[in-house]
Structure formats: C-alpha cells, structure tokens
Amino acid sequence: SDIALPSGANAEASVPDWFTEARFGMFIHWGVYALAARHEWVMTREEMDAATYQRYLDHFEADRYDPRDWARRAREAGMRYVVITAKHHDGFCLWDSDLTDWSVASTPHGRDLLGPFVEACRAEGLRIGFYYSLLDWHHPDFTVDGLHPLRNGDVETLNAGRDLTRYREYLHGHVRELLTRYAPVSYLFFDFSYSDDDHKRDVFNGKGAAEWGSEELLAMCRELQPDIIVNDRLDVPGDLVSPEQYQPLGPMTVAGRPVPWEACQTLNGSWGYDRDELHHKSPELLVRMLVDGVSNGGNLLLNVAPDGRGALPPVVRDTLAGIGEWMELHERSVRGAGPVTLPVDVLGPSDVRLTQRGDRLYLHLFAWPMRHVHLGGLGGRVAYAQLLHDGSEIRWTEADPTVRAYGSGMGGLPAGAVTFELPVLRPDVLVPVV
Template sequence: MSLRGCRQSAGPTGMSSSRLIHMSRCGSATASSWPDRVRWSPISHSERIRLDSWGVHRVSETKTGPYAWFNEAKFGMFVHWGLYSLLGIGEQVLLRGRLKPSEYRRLAERFTAPNYDAHEWARMARDAGMRYVVLTSKHHDGYCLFDSPGWELCAPRTAPGRDLVAEYVEGCRAAGMPVGIYYSLQDWSFPVMFDGPDADPGELQRLVRKIHDDVRALCSNYGKIDLMWFDGRWPLHDLWRPVEIDDIIRELQPECMITGDRLHGAPAQFPDSPFARNERPGYIASSERRIVASTVPVPWEVCEINQHRWWGYVKHDHHYKTATELIYLLAEALGQGANLLLNFGPMGDGAFPQRAREQLEGLGRFTERNAEAIYGCTGANGLFEYLTFGDMTMRDETLYLWVKYWQGESFHFAGLANEIRGVRVLGRHDIEVTIERGGDHIWLRGLPELPPDPDITILAVDCDGEPRATEWGRYRLHGGDYDMRVWREWVRS
C-alpha cells in the first residue's frame, strides 16, 4: 500500500472510513437521493480529529505518567535478527522457501554472532534520532535470542552461548533508550501450528504453556521493560489465551506498554477484548506498513522497513530506501499523529550493513536539525489542507510545516486562522522570513529559491495561540470534513 496523505481506510462498501462514519450518522444514501438525505451539518472538527486523525486527542491522554515517553519519543528502531539472518533471504525463508525444519535448525550451530555489539546498535539508533528500540526476541521460526525456559533452540544453549537479549537490554540502557521486546506467538517448531488445534490438544497446550513461560521470563530477567510488542496472533487467535499473557505482563512489569491490537486482535473481530474496550492502561496500536489508526483511542505507531520488502536481512536486495524516502515516511507518520518504528535487519554476524549505516547517518543529520518539530509534537495533518506542500506537526503555539514541495522565494498556504507572530526556517538562522497576508491567504517571503534542506525543509510558524483552522479550512477533497457547498463562492471567483 502506498503511503499517501490522509490514509482513510476503505470500509466494506468501498467508501472511506470518514465517509462511512458520516453516513452512519446521517442515514443511508443512494445515487439519486443522497444530496437530500445526507445531513449537511458535517462532523465537527474536534470529532473528526478523534475519529480520523487521532493525533491531538491521543497524545493529550499520555503527556504525563509512566507512558509519556512513547509520545515524546516519536521515532524508534525495529530490529529483526535471528537464524534467518545467516541466509540473507528475509525473516520468513523457513516457510516461504519450504526449507526442511530439521536442516534449518542446524543454523543455530553457526549463529555465533561475532560482530554483535548491542551498545553500538543503541548508539547508532540514538545518533539517528531514534528514541526507543524493539528487538525480535523470537520470530516465527522458534529460535529464541534469550534464555527460554526448558527450550534448547535458544542462544544460551546453541552457538552464541550467551543471552543476546540481556546484552541488548544492557546496550539500550547505556544509551538511555527505552527497551522494547518483540515476541511472536507463532512457533513453527510445533507441528500443531499446521495440523490445526484439534489435531493434538496436548501439544497445543505445551505450545501455549511455552509462550506464557517465555513472556514471564522476558518480563522477569532483564529489569524494566518499556514495551512488549507481539506478532503472529493468527491462526490460533484466542487459543493463545492473550488475556492471561496481558495479566503476566502487568503483574511483572506494571508500567510496560503493550501492542494491544497485536496481542488481542483487531477490535472489529474481537470486540470484547480488553484492548477493544480500552479498559486497561498502557496499550498502543501498531499499523504495519500503512498509516491507519486503530479505532481504539490509544497512542499508535507505524512500523516500516528500510529495504524493499523484508524485515530480516536480504543480502541481494539493493533497493535500500534513500535517507530522503525514510524522512518522508517519518513526516507522514508524525503528521498523522503516529510514531514511526523503522526496521533494520542486521547481517547474520550481528553487524549492520554499510547501506543501513549510511541511512542512519542521513536520518541523524535531519533529526538533529529539526528536533523541535519531532519530539513531543502532535500530528497536525487534520488541521487544514497540507497535501500541496507536505505534512504538519504542532507543539503548543507553533505549527511546523514539513515542506516536501518547495515553492521558491515565496511560499503560499491557506487555512490557518491564527495571527502569525513569526516564521523560522529550522536549521537556518540566517534566513529572515517576512509574512504577507491577504484574507485567508498567507505568503512567506524572503526564502531562497532552492530548498534550504534537500530532504524536507521545516518552517516553524509561531502563532498567537494554539494553531486553529479557518471555518472552511477543515474541508478538503481528501482527508477532512466534506461539504462541497463551502466552495460555492470560491468556484465563482
């Protein structure tokens, strides 16, 4: 799915989610009757932010307390690393390549991780502007990087001879980074995963017991864990007994955040889950490779990859995204009110590929210049039209325009109701911007012909209060309230 502006998800009828919300409030419509039957008083701006954009509403719930770090962080590193990294064909090669599991498991004899330096990983993440890390402690193949109770296929009992998660936690703490642990519920070491749950109830119970024991170990052996990140809920769903897993985490790590949608399932499919009812604190939602907020009003993130397709290392995938492409992903996620959890796949020996290091260096230069528009900000794409220039974030009385499409010496936009106290070009103290206003239109003058930042130039617009839209500003063709009548005067101008 392409990552574009408003990210409305399509509903069962093919209409966007905001359109479905509007119709559910106004009654059904047909092609011949909809202008008469649709109520022309649209969804309010504040309600639209809660339903579609989520950013301002969600962040306000977690600005203080044990979960505040997540909304402050905004940018994290995801790391997929395991036996599959030795083969360099992605993290799912065991199944997708139809490899013999008995032969695949022998990779554990070669997985010595001689160049694994968790302190360096954490430093690279921090220097790139990332503020938390999530590591795959176990992927679907069943190999554990930690000391899995009673399980032979784990790092301490195979070639590494040590607990790789323990080193990871130590590296994160040394860099001052919150610790996230990914854990896949699926385990392809157990045939019952493929035979079906009724084929061998005893083996199913052994699998579920192992998972619960693993979660208990991960929450007991490494000190404070800040985020438990789950995957692989399908196809057994509630047979994993996710509420019990949730209980284990809260018993042992009461301030740990949990990817509620990935543990308990989509709210539409599992409406009675604790996540769907949002009845426990500390949940986040995570959208995989698309910017779509959960229907549950919790903080959220978008997880994306630095290469073309796979999360684990791919030796011959030369389509590494450029630093600019990754910065675009960051802008789009933050503009919609989400964090960006950006994935990297180290090689089998534990070292990061050179291309990945270059990506991280490029990200670091950008985030250092533009930190003010990133950390602790809320998404502002729901405020007024933004697609013609890029994306928007905001903090207090400042609106940040992430300008992808530079306009030259004069920059025009419309839809902001506030008086403007001043405009700054982040990272450039030598540029003096003047402001010209004509009705609803705003022109920023005195800018250079070429963009000051070759990736994205951020203009900090200091307002006379919290940024707010004009009466018509919230209406647009895509991504906001929809009422064609607001353009009746404009179309005749």
C-alpha cells in the same frame, strides 16, 4: 508482507508520555535466519523442518555482535526506543530460556544476547521493547496450520500429538522470563493473530485470543510491568494500533476517537537480513515517512536487519547517519510534536505536512515550492517565521482582501490567509561555483 494487519486498539487506549514524545524507534530483526540471508520467513517459505533449519543454529557465531554500536547508532539517528526480536516465528530465542534449548545457548555463540543488548540500550538512554512471535514453527505443541513449514506433510498425524494448551503455557512462561529477567521492559510487540473468519477460510487452524490466552497474558504483562505498552495483535484490544508497512492517510481512530499508533517499516522490504534485496529506502524518504506519521499522530518504528555475524550492513549505517543529520537540525519538529490543533488550512502548495509542538507550527515541505506558501486560518496568529535548519527569518504577509497587490496578482486568497515568502532555491542545496 505488504499487508496492513487488521488491528484494533481499545477506544480508551492510551500510552505513557515517553512513547508519544519519542515518536521514533528502532526495530531490530535478528535471529539465525540472518545466516540464510533470504527473509525471516525462509523456514516456512522453503518448508524446512527443524532438522534442516538446525544448520543455522550450528553456524550462528555472532562474532561481530556489538550492541553498543547498535544503540549508539539508534541514538544518533534520533531514535529513543528499541524493539528487538526476542523470538521470531522460527521459535529461536535470543536469550538462554529455561523452557527450551532452541536458543542462542545451542549455538557456537553460546551465551545470552539480550542481557548485553538491554545494558547497551540503557546506557544510551533508550527504552527497551521486545518483539515476541505468537507463531512458533519449532515448538512441538504448536499445531501445524497453513502458515507452518510442515503444512504439506501429513498434517493430521503431525497434529495428533500436538496440544496448544501446552504451547500456551510455554508462551506465557517466556513472556514472564522476559519481563522478569530484563525489567524494566517498556514495550511488547506481539506478532500475530490470524483467527478471524476470513483467515480461517484461507489458513486452516487460524489462531487467536483463545489459543494464546490473550486476556490472561495481557493481565500478566500489566502485573509484571504496570506501565508496559502492548500492541494490538493479541486479538484483544491493545494500547496502540500497529499498521505494518503502511502509512495511514490520517489520524487513526477507534469509535471516532484518535488512538495511539505506530507504523513499522522496513528499509528494503525484508525484516530479516536479506543479502540480495538491494532496494533501500533513502534517508529522505524515511524522514518523510516519519514526518507524515507524526503529522497524523503516529510513531515510526524503523527496522534494521543485522547480518548473520551481528553487524549492521554499511548501507544501514549510512541510512541511519543520514536520518541523524536531518534530526540534528529538525528534531523539535517531530520529537514531542504531533498533529496540528490550530485551525490552519493549507491553501498551497499541497505537498506538505504540518506538525505542532506547543504553540509552534512546523511546515514540512516535501517538494520545494514556487517561492510562496499560503496557509489559511492563521490571521493574527503568526508572531514569527523561520527556516528550522538555520533559524533564518522568513518574511510573510497577511492577505488583506481590500488590497489588490500587484494588480489582481494575489487575488483568490481568503481573509486570514498568510503568505510566506521562501527563497527561490532550497537553501540547503549547495550550488557549485564554477
């Protein structure tokens, strides 16, 4: 979806330091829909009933599943936490739940996928998060609504025997299983509520806090995992704001206060593996998205979609490696960094982002400038300036309004402006010698 979900965090929201420090995580959408290979909403887009969808369970071998490979690639890309779809909207569970057979246990693979995943991530020092879908298009008590695969059937009859209070118990039971079997779990990404009036007009039987039992669910999460981070899609205030495929224009606030936030983004527009969606964001663009988020106080949860056999496609591996190359040189400008608190003012050029970590200011140039960068408000504050990738010195001068350098050439700069002198060519772009 290209829609930023309506969301809200508690104005008092806070998250543990590890999360803000990390800044960059891996989202993994994997389930039997990877075999259909045409978007994770295929079940409802094509109005498949469970019997039709069963073919994907029947052919789910996951014979190339190698969570240590995923974890290593996440770590090398500079990610520090991983959030995997334990259950998506199709209701299929990646673990062998006591509460349903609609799980990996009923596939040719036949055994728990989350245990090995959690172990592999921990070995790489990654924090564990689970995505859990509030929607469930398979559960017999989940009432048919406007998003459901059976929405064009005889809905009244279908819903006659369905009881959302039983579904609520199932949902709570699942979360209890996940938080006890795989503890410690650092993060839960619930998805999603659609109960407000606007949505009720479009989508009959919208569902929200009452249907999910959100307050009770949240209390259980906190009881089982006191330090857990829970996102804001339960229709009650959460610990962070979770814009979807959307980069906020500035720091996100609730009641005027900055709140923790995390943008989730796809590589190619689909969350689940989509064989035919070949438009991929470049590593350069993804790095800009990461930097843009950090400059506004946010994290990036970047999605990858393993294929039906469990492998990361070559383009995904290359993209992660490309990001990793950048992170190797520039990590400290994002990890542990955040928005600028110094009273600095970008005078030009404008296509830049600023981040700050302690007393270090990082200037990210999204386009290479015409030799000079001017920052206002830094008079007397600059001790040293360098390019980050190689540590090379950047010379700078502080504007002195009483001096007319080069005639009137440097006019127009306010007092306290600092002008940095960059090489004409971007130095990491090699020019072939002919």
